[in-house]
Amino acid sequence: MPEEFPADEFDDAAAQRGPAGAHRARSSRVTPWIVGAVVLVVAAAAAYGTSVLMWQASGGTGLPPVGEQSAGTVTQTVVDTPTTDPASASPSPTASETPSATPTATAEPIHYDAAVSVLNGAGIAGLAGRSTDAVTAAGYTAASAGNISSNLPAANVVRYGDPILQTTAEDVARVLGIATVERGVTPEGDIAVILVSDPGA
DSSP states (O other): OOOOOOOOHHHHHHHHHOOOOSSSOOOOTTHHHHHHHHHHHHHHHHHHHHHHHHHHHTTOOSSOOTTOOOOOOOOOOOOOOOSSOGGGSOOOOOTTTSOOOOOOOOOOOOOTTSEEEEEEOSOOTTHHHHHHHHHHHTTOSEEEEEEOOSSOOSSOEEEESSGGGHHHHHHHHHHHTOOEEEESOOSSSSEEEEESSOTTO
16 A cells, blocks of 8 residues: 655645646636737727828828827718609709799778779869769769869879878779879868869870
8 A cells, every 4th residue: 555644735736726737737716817918018009000000191290299199080981772764754844944932912992992082283174073974983972972172183193192092082083084193182082183174185
């Protein structure tokens, strides 16, 4: 039988590390950490070296300043593929074909029920009556005849006070053949026809 010896510190160390081959040294637990650190250092050195080369290639001198290195940007281009035949697509309207959206002003209608006073300031007998008949024949339902002797205009005039009666006054002037239409104070009625001569002469 082999002779047994008392256990010493070498036997304790061997028991803590476990069995090992006779021809293979025991691997250290520190080795993986060292390898990882070396890989990180090498990768960092390679990245820095690349940035230095890019800095010098772009015209920089020396080492690139810290904080001015920007990461490269990636631009992605998306191409839309038409789903229909371009020849069958309807053409877009040109500027000349675009309809205009400009609003048009609406003219005030003629008020045939407005009070129209035909005033004779010419001193011609029956002049106001004949002119009133012409206005009535044109469709006006409230025409009347009268005389005027003061504040006479230089020429025959049709005068209106309310702006909404402008179109009506212009129509009365057309019926009687009077060229002047003005807005102002009317001696009588909504619209005053002041005659200083025979408009039909």
